[in-house]
Amino acid sequence: MRSRLLPYGRQSITEEDIQAVVDVLRSDWLTTGPKVEEFEEAFAAWIGAKYAVSFSSGTAALHGAAFAAGIGPGDEAVTTPLTFAATANCILYQGGTPVFADVRTDTLNIDPERVAERVTSRTKALLPVDYAGHPADLASILEIAERNGLTVIEDACHALGAEYRGRRVGSISHMTVFSFHPVKHLTTGEGGMVTTNDPKFAETLRKFRNHGISSSARDRQREGQWHYEMVLLGFNYRLPDVACALGLQQLASLNANVARRRAIAARYSAALREMIAVIVPTVAEDVLPAWHLYPIRLDCSRLSVGRAEIFRALRAENIGVNVHYVPVHLHPCYRDRFGYKGGEFPNAESAYESLISLPMFHGMTDDDIADVISAVEKVTQHYAA
Numbered sequence: 559m560r561s562r563l564l565p566y567g568r569q570s571i572t573e574e575d576i577q578a579v580v581d582v583l584r585s586d587w588l589t590t591g592p593k594v595e596e597f598e599e600a601f602a603a604w605i606g607a608k609y610a611v612s613f614s615s616g617t618a619a620l621h622g623a624a625f626a627a628g629i630g631p632g633d634e635a636v637t638t639p640l641t642f643a644a645t646a647n648c649i650l651y652q653g654g655t656p657v658f659a660d661v662r663t664d665t666l667n668i669d670p671e672r673v674a675e676r677v678t679s680r681t682k683a684l685l686p687v688d689y690a691g692h693p694a695d696l697a698s699i700l701e702i703a704e705r706n707g708l709t710v711i712e713d714a715c716h717a718l719g720a721e722y723r724g725r726r727v728g729s730i731s732h733m734t735v736f737s738f739h740p741v742k743h744l745t746t747g748e749g750g751m752v753t754t755n756d757p758k759f760a761e762t763l764r765k766f767r768n769h770g771i772s773s774s775a776r777d778r779q780r781e782g783q784w785h786y787e788m789v790l791l792g793f794n795y796r797l798p799d800v801a802c803a804l805g806l807q808q809l810a811s812l813n814a815n816v817a818r819r820r821a822i823a824a825r826y827s828a829a830l831r832e833m834i835a836v837i838v839p840t841v842a843e844d845v846l847p848a849w850h851l852y853p854i855r856l857d858c859s860r861l862s863v864g865r866a867e868i869f870r871a872l873r874a875e876n877i878g879v880n881v882h883y884v885p886v887h888l889h890p891c892y893r894d895r896f897g898y899k900g901g902e903f904p905n906a907e908s909a910y911e912s913l914i915s916l917p918m919f920h921g922m923t924d925d926d927i928a929d930v931i932s933a934v935e936k937v938t939q940h941y942a943a
């Protein structure tokens with residue numbers, strides 16, 4: 559058994575990262591300064607998108623995208639129940655109604671057939687999530703969007719560096735949202751980004767994250783101007799220079815970090831697929847996942863106990879397992895507001911009953927990986943039916 563808890567996710571910070579932040583602390587700009595543009599331009603180039611607009615979190619970035627897509631009171635947007643609540647919440651922030659479509663049983667991504675059934679004359683947008691870092695079925699979702707005149711906001715908060723049909727996610731959907739929370743592939747502490755190829759979306763996103771004001775304080779200083787106009791109701795969702803300096807520096811390790819996560823996933827899958835009670839994540843042929851999470855499913859028919867006992871036993875082995883996610887419609891806030899009772903989205907609900915996320919972060923050592931594999935083997939054998 560490990561002597562210390564292995565967390566399910568964790569940031570890696572280099573000396574160069576620390577120096578980049580210290581340099582900004584000594585500069586003239588702590589918030590919107592030169593590092594914001596530098597980070598956005600470098601990020602857009604890395605993704606292969608025309609524009610990248612930074613936000614103070616992935617959640618704020620989702621809110622910005624929901625605003626830019628024109629979601630408002632009376633509108634609906636279709637999303638997956640198997641996600642972090644923020645994906646659906648951004649629709650509520652705009653006064654719209656989240657409409658859930660069940661997931662596929664293999665990748666656990668939103669099922670395009672179910673999406674098509676949920677589209678009505680009130681639908682404004684589709685919000686697929688690249689669950690665990692595995693891109694959703696984007697071609698089918700974009701096809702539904704095109705047929706119905708909808709905007710696709712891809713929640714790629716798990717999927718920085720993932721590839722779909724040979725292209726990095728971030729320039730495929732109309733807008734793509736990323737998160738820079740510490741457990742992600744790149745961190746700025748808190749932070750997020752929207753990438754898009756559409757200049758109108760980019761312009762709206764920039765205003766929205768800055769109170770709806772059409773210029774930044776730095777632009778005004780540069781131009782010797784005091785006058786500004788607030789042209790729409792926005793928020794203060796700016797990502798400060800200190801955070802952007804960290805993000806910019808972290809980009810230097812991003813290729814290596816994504817590659818390391820793929821190597822960890824390959825080792826996990828090779829070992830775990832041999833275990834009777836463990837179902838490893840499915841990978842579609844046309845994608846390269848980015849592996850934010852490594853969620854296994856338990857075959858409880860081969861175990862004498864349920865998921866909760868296996869979870870507790872792995873924690874007792876100091877393996878920091880987690881569960882992603884309680885389906886959004888089952889949270890009290892959604893039950894109270896929309897009357898969900900459970901049973902509405904059987905694939906998401908039954909996946910939830912058997913899911914366990916194993917530790918997955920690029921700083922894991924080979925010994926850490928071996929510890930996880932042997933703990934899963936020990937626990938599932940101990941509780942074999």
Ligand SMILES: Cc1ncc(COP(=O)(O)O)c(C=O)c1O
Pocket residue numbers: 615616617618620641642644645687713715716736737738739748749750
């Ligand atoms: C799928 C998904 N969407 C949105 C978010 C929100 O991102 P943030 O924590 O940066 O606000 C997360 C956070 O983990 C997430 O997993």
